[in-house]
Amino acid sequence: MLTLKNISYEAEDNEILKGVDLEFGDEFTVITGPNGSGKSTLTKIIAGIIKPTEGRILWDGEDITDLSITERAKLGISYAFQQPVQFKGLRVRDLMMLAAGKDAKFNDICDILSEVGLCARDYIDRDLDGSLSGGEMKRIEIAMVLARKTRFSIFDEPEAGIDLWSFQNLTYVFEKMRKLINGGILIISHQERILNIADKILYLKDGETVCFDKRDKVLPLLLDNSANGPCSILKEKMGE
Amino acid sequence: MILDSIQKNLLHEVAELDALPAGAYNLRSNGKGVARQTTANIDIVPKDDKPGIDIIIKPGTKKESVHIPVIISESGLKDLVYNDFYIGEDSDVTIIAGCGISNCGGGDSVHDGIHTFHVGKNAKIRYVEKHYGEGEGRGKRLMNPTTIIYLEEGSYMKMETTQIAGIDDTLRETKAEIAADAYLEIKEKILTTGNQQARSNFVTNLNGDGCSCNIVNRAVAKENSYQFFDSTMNGNADCSGHSECDSIIMDHAKVAASPNLTATCEDASLIHEAAIGKIAGEQLIKLMTLGLTEEEAEEQVIAGFLR
Ligand SMILES: Nc1ncnc2c1ncn2[C@@H]1O[C@H](COP(=O)(O)OP(=O)(O)OP(=O)(O)O)[C@@H](O)[C@H]1O
Numbered sequence: 001m002l003t004l005k006n007i008s009y010e011a012e013d014n015e016i017l018k019g020v021d022l023e024f025g026d027e028f029t030v031i032t033g034p035n036g037s038g039k040s041t042l043t044k045i046i047a048g049i050i051k052p053t054e055g056r057i058l059w060d061g062e063d064i065t066d067l068s069i070t071e072r073a074k075l076g077i078s079y080a081f082q083q084p085v086q087f088k089g090l091r092v093r094d095l096m097m098l099a100a101g102k103d104a105k106f107n108d109i110c111d112i113l114s115e116v117g118l119c120a121r122d123y124i125d126r127d128l129d130g131s132l133s134g135g136e137m138k139r140i141e142i143a144m145v146l147a148r149k150t151r152f153s154i155f156d157e158p159e160a161g162i163d164l165w166s167f168q169n170l171t172y173v174f175e176k177m178r179k180l181i182n183g184g185i186l187i188i189s190h191q192e193r194i195l196n197i198a199d200k201i202l203y204l205k206d207g208e209t210v211c212f213d214k215r216d217k218v219l220p221l222l223l224d225n226s227a228n229g230p231c232s233i234l235k236e237k238m239g240e
Numbered sequence: 241m242i243l244d245s246i247q248k249n250l251l252h253e254v255a256e257l258d259a260l261p262a263g264a265y266n267l268r269s270n271g272k273g274v275a276r277q278t279t280a281n282i283d284i285v286p287k288d289d290k291p292g293i294d295i296i297i298k299p300g301t302k303k304e305s306v307h308i309p310v311i312i313s314e315s316g317l318k319d320l321v322y323n324d325f326y327i328g329e330d331s332d333v334t335i336i337a338g339c340g341i342s343n344c345g346g347g348d349s350v351h352d353g354i355h356t357f358h359v360g361k362n363a364k365i366r367y368v369e370k371h372y373g374e375g376e377g378r379g380k381r382l383m384n385p386t387t388i389i390y391l392e393e394g395s396y397m398k399m400e401t402t403q404i405a406g407i408d409d410t411l412r413e414t415k416a417e418i419a420a421d422a423y424l425e426i427k428e429k430i431l432t433t434g435n436q437q438a439r440s441n442f443v444t445n446l447n448g449d450g451c452s453c454n455i456v457n458r459a460v461a462k463e464n465s466y467q468f469f470d471s472t473m474n475g476n477a478d479c480s481g482h483s484e485c486d487s488i489i490m491d492h493a494k495v496a497a498s499p500n501l502t503a504t505c506e507d508a509s510l511i512h513e514a515a516i517g518k519i520a521g522e523q524l525i526k527l528m529t530l531g532l533t534e535e536e537a538e539e540q541v542i543a544g545f546l547r
């Protein structure tokens with residue numbers, strides 16, 4: 001479905017991505033790796049938010065490198081931001097309706113909000129501004145992508161700020177979504193529980209692919225106990 | 241009274257009225273009062289020394305409304321009107337004003353409305369005002385609303401004023417004298433485009449202990465338009481005043497904000513916040529990832545901002 005060919009990104013003389021080659025299909029992929037390794041940058045390049053300095057992006061074999069964010073969104077790429085954007089005067093219902101599209105029913109939107117653990121009645125008319133808590137913003141960010149029901153959905157650290165009790169539920173939401181859209185899901189995460197439900201795991205470090213393979217192959221490497229294993233930072237993050 | 245389709249549309253835009261409203265009203269069209277209705281508690285009396293009306297609301301009047309729309313469809317008409325509101329003690333009413341100008345001709349059409357509110361003790365009013373212009377003619381559509389507010393002890397006034405489209409030039413003057421324990425809230429929303437100019441001057445005097453006010457201005461200036469927001473707040477007692485001016489600037493527009501705070505009492509607490517900036521890029525990006533074009537995204541951000 002999505003092919004990245006030799007993607008490089010340079011900003012202020014830093015090589016943030018160094019010629020990455022990747023192929024994403026109809027599966028559930030989790031990207032993990034140390035802070036600053038280029039995970040968000042990579043997914044922003046997929047969504048068209050930043051342009052790679054080199055390389056091409058193909059969607060079903062067609063070159064989409066020069067397409068805008070809007071055009072890629074219309075093709076079927078969705079993106080949930082690591083840091084949700086605040087708006088003045090726009091309400092949860094406004095953004096959800098825009099995400100769900102013209103033909104969406106109000107009830108469907110309410111259902112999606114309850115899937116991410118928000119009671120629609122309490123939230124639908126709230127402003128998407130600083131008055132919502134971090135976790136609430138994050139849930140709405142996820143809900144918007146769910147509402148779009150596109151073939152390829154990207155979530156940048158969806159679990160950040162979500163409380164422990166709701167976490168399990170969130171993993172169900174992703175599993176259910178994958179069945180529903182019959183497409184690809186790409187999640188950036190540092191959480192073992194998310195890694196555990198992945199089909200494939202991409203481990204990114206210093207802007208390069210360390211490994212990208214089936215979960216069973218990559219997970220043991222990541223959880224390797226040897227102090228100099230590739231992922232000591234990751235283990236710290238996961239509180240091991 | 242027969243209204244043509246232009247007049248009907250103006251009435252819809254400024255007062256959301258498709259028929260004459262329930263309750264008290266006074267409809268002014270092309271410089272003349274054309275329809276009026278009073279109620280047992282609300283009297284409307286034309287002035288005999290100058291154009292305009294006195295709206296007299298009996299003490300204790302609750303849950304009633306007054307509509308006083310003004311529409312101008314004659315090109316080149318210069319309309320000046322004085323409306324005085326006497327709001328009786330302990331009443332609770334809604335007043336809906338608004339002015340619509342449709343100018344398809346070559347002459348400038350002007351409406352200058354001077355509204356004075358005498359809000360009695362412990363009375364509560366909501367005042368909604370909408371200004372709208374349309375028409376392809378060369379003639380300008382000009383509006384200069386002046387609002388003078390006297391809030392007596394314990395009274396409460398909430399004013400919402402909106403000017404979203406079609407007024408070429410506007411000078412808005414709003415002055416308020418606020419007595420003890422009274423509260424004033426003003427929400428002003430202005431969108432200017434083309435070569436339009438809008439100036440808004442507020443002077444608020446917080447005179448009595450325990451009084452407060454909140455003045456919020458939301459402005460969007462597009463293309464070559466110009467907006468100037470000037471707010472003077474004087475804290476003369478144990479009071480609290482907050483004013484805020486938040487503007488989105490686009491294209492080649494120019495926006496100026498000039499807040500002035502003066503306290504003459506040790507217990508006065510006054511705050512002004514002013515921000516001018518373009519639409520945050522990340523807001524547009526977020527909306528574009530939902531499939532909106534950049535232009536559609538801008539429209540959404542502005543519509544929300546001016547809601
Ligand atoms: N515009 C930019 N200019 C300079 N450096 C940048 C720019 N954008 C990103 N970077 C740097 O690129 C690196 C990768 O950033 P990115 O946000 O992709 O990391 P990440 O893997 O998502 O990290 P985290 O786990 O903390 O979210 C970081 O070191 C960041 O500081």
Ligand SMILES: [Mg+2]
Nearest residue numbers: 039040041082
């Ligand atoms: Mg990141």
